[in-house]
Amino acid sequence: MAVVVFIFGEDFPSYWLTYSGFAQYVVFPFIAVFLVLYGILSELRIFKQTSIKVSLSLMMALVGGLWLLNIMRAFLVVNGFLGVIGFALLMFIGIILMVLGWFLENAPRSLPRF
Numbered sequence: 001m002a003v004v005v006f007i008f009g010e011d012f013p014s015y016w017l018t019y020s021g022f023a024q025y026v027v028f029p030f031i032a033v034f035l036v037l038y039g040i041l042s043e044l045r046i047f048k049q050t051s052i053k054v055s056l057s058l059m060m061a062l063v064g065g066l067w068l069l070n071i072m073r074a075f076l077v078v079n080g081f082l083g084v085i086g087f088a089l090l091m092f093i094g095i096i097l098m099v100l101g102w103f104l105e106n107a108p109r110s111l112p113r114f
Helices: 002-008 019-044 051-062 066-105
Strands: none
Touching (some): 019 051, 019 066
16 A cells, blocks of 8 residues: 555555556556557657557656546546447448448349449
8 A cells, every 4th residue: 555655646546446446547547558658669760679668658757647647547447438339330331341241142043233
């Protein structure tokens, strides 16, 4: 508990110290920030071989506060929702196209072919 108070401050909620709370509120935002920074830095190619070290340093500097952890968690929730909606939309369009293709292959000869 003392390490958490030292890193995040006195106003760290106690329910974040459960296994699921710690993963949901601390670990996943850290991983998300690290992956985004690493992706940006590796595409920019500003640093030669130290993209991982720079990304890790920037992640530790950026995600040190509770307010930023809350913002990252909100972004992860919104992006997760948009991902589910996007997957459902793509699956729905794929099913429609699959049925349409099956119908066009097995249509009677009297129907015009496109």
